[in-house]
Amino acid sequence: MTGLSLPIPSIVVALCAAVVMYFAGAGLWLSLSILLVWLATLWLARPEPTVETLARDDGSVSRQTMIELVEPFGLPVLMLDGQRIAAANAAAREELGTHLVGQDARVALRHPEAIRLLAKPEGRALVRGLTGARSIWQVSRVPIDERYSLIEMVNRTAEADISRAHTDFVANASHELRTPLASIIGYVETLADPDAKVDEPTAARFHATVLRESRRLQSLVEDLMSLSRIEAEKHEVPRDRIDLGQLVGSIGSEVAMTSGDERIEIDTTEAVVGGDRQQLDQLVRNLIDNAFKYGDQTAPVKVKLSTGAGEAHLTVTDKGEGIHPDHLPYLTRRFYRTDPGRSRTAGGTGLGLAIVKHIVERHRGKLDIASTLGVGTTVSVRIPLAAPIVATSASPAAGSLS
Incomplete structure (x- = not known):
């Protein structure tokens, strides 16, 4: 047997002892019996095969x-x-x-x-x-x-990365919340101070600043809550059938009507996807809002929806200053801004593209951002089309009686 080591010296000693006993007059059967008992005890006392005994083979x-x-x-x-x-x-x-x-x-x-x-x-x-x-x-x-x-x-690398990301997120969120809050408190304290002697034009300017910062704070809190909800649902694949073309068209018309800005050009087609209507609505609004904020104020924003290769392909293009290639890989990070001052002036929270990325991931889609300095930026979203509904034919009527 492989791996089994026989105790040859002990067996030889047992045989010699049996032979001596036989010639000493113990008899053949008694000598054989003692020999068998001795061999049996050697077998029962054999060591269990361990790693060490195996290694000696x-x-x-x-x-x-x-x-x-x-x-x-x-x-x-x-x-x-x-x-x-x-x-x-x-x-x-x-x-x-x-x-x-x-x-x-x-x-x-x-x-x-x-x-x-x-x-x-x-x-x-x-x-x-x-x-x-x-x-x-x-x-x-x-x-x-x-x-x-x-x-x-x-x-433990992933655990450390998650912990570090959470720490960074809390630190960034605290900073972003503290900035408008400090501004609001400062202006309100000045207005409430009876010794400040603030004239009416200055008070009106202070009130406008407080209102603007309050709305910015509200937008930031709403975006944080949206991001939290989307991350909580990221493993649940949305199942509702949504006509993305109709949704994009209605949002574009609404934006043009409410803002009075006719710079938006919309080209859509029917594209039914499996999705969450509220999140897809937020995705489209965020992309259009970014294009209006950071694009050329005199050039049109083009929104196009097409289909192909089993996907709905949404693109939002602006004619703006463009984004340097070094910034492109980091645009979907939370609170990442290429120009913090300009972003805050425009009312951006730094979470818009992070929200878009998480919505696209939940819908099992793909997000791509392409930009050329001095030309503009195009954001592309691809989402798989929903499977067509198979019409079930009615059961054939029973044959007529003859």
């Missing part, structure tokens, strides 16, 4: 056994023979390289925190930068016996 069998032990783990796992890597599962090979097995673990991991952990028989360490500049791994060493141990690695 043929080397290939040992490595294969170790691989079978660690391969099923979803997390990166290494099996160490002393400080040398005896086996590594697929997850570990993917993260640390395909030539791990046989290397010294201190050379393979190459990190001071990991090396300090390997100097101990067991323990746990948080290792930063193990597989990348921003990576964070929780590395644990668990002993199996005096010779062998397991190294388990848990990736």
Whole structure:
């Protein structure tokens, strides 16, 4: 049997003892019985096959056994023979390289925190930068016996990124809320001070500023609440059938009517998508609003909806100053502004495109922003068309009686 080591010296001693007993007059059957009992005790007392006993057999069998032990783990796992890597599962090979097995673990991991952990028989360490500049791994060493141990690695990078994003978001939101609030409080305190002696024109200007900042604060709170709702529902695929062409057309007409601005040009077609009407309405309004705010005040804003390749393709184009290519990858970040002063003057909250991005993601679509300095900006949204409704024919009437 593979992996089974027979105790040859003990068997030889048992045979010799049986032979001596036979010639000493113990009889054949008694000698054989004692021999069988002795061999049985040797069999029952055999050691259980452990990693260490397997490792003393043929080397290939040992490595294969170790691989079978660690391969099923979803997390990166290494099996160490002393400080040398005896086996590594697929997850570990993917993260640390395909030539791990046989290397010294201190050379393979190459990190001071990991090396300090390997100097101990067991323990746990948080290792930063193990597989990348921003990576964070929780590395644990668990002993199996005096010779062998397991190294388990848990990736904590995503958790740290989420925590950092939440911290940044809270800090940015606090700053954005504090700015208009401080302005409102300052002007109101001045107006309420009897010793300030504010004349009527100045008071009117102060009141206008308070009203503008209050509306900005209201818009910011509404956008924050919208973003929170959209993120809470991002895993729920919307199922309502919405004619996006009709929605875009009605919003464009409404914007032109309420603002008195005839610069909007709308070209739509029927495009039924599976969606959330309120969120799609917000998406279209945000894109048109951005085009009016940051585009040329004398040039038209073009809104076009077409279909093709099973998608509804919405584009909103303005003729403005354009956006530098360095800014394009970051436009959908919360509170990101290419020109903070101009954005605040125009009433922007810095959340419009972040909201658009999350709405597009919830609708399983794609968002693209293209811009050329001095020419303008085009925002494109592609959303899959809804499956057509299959009409079910009525059951055939029963045949007439003859």
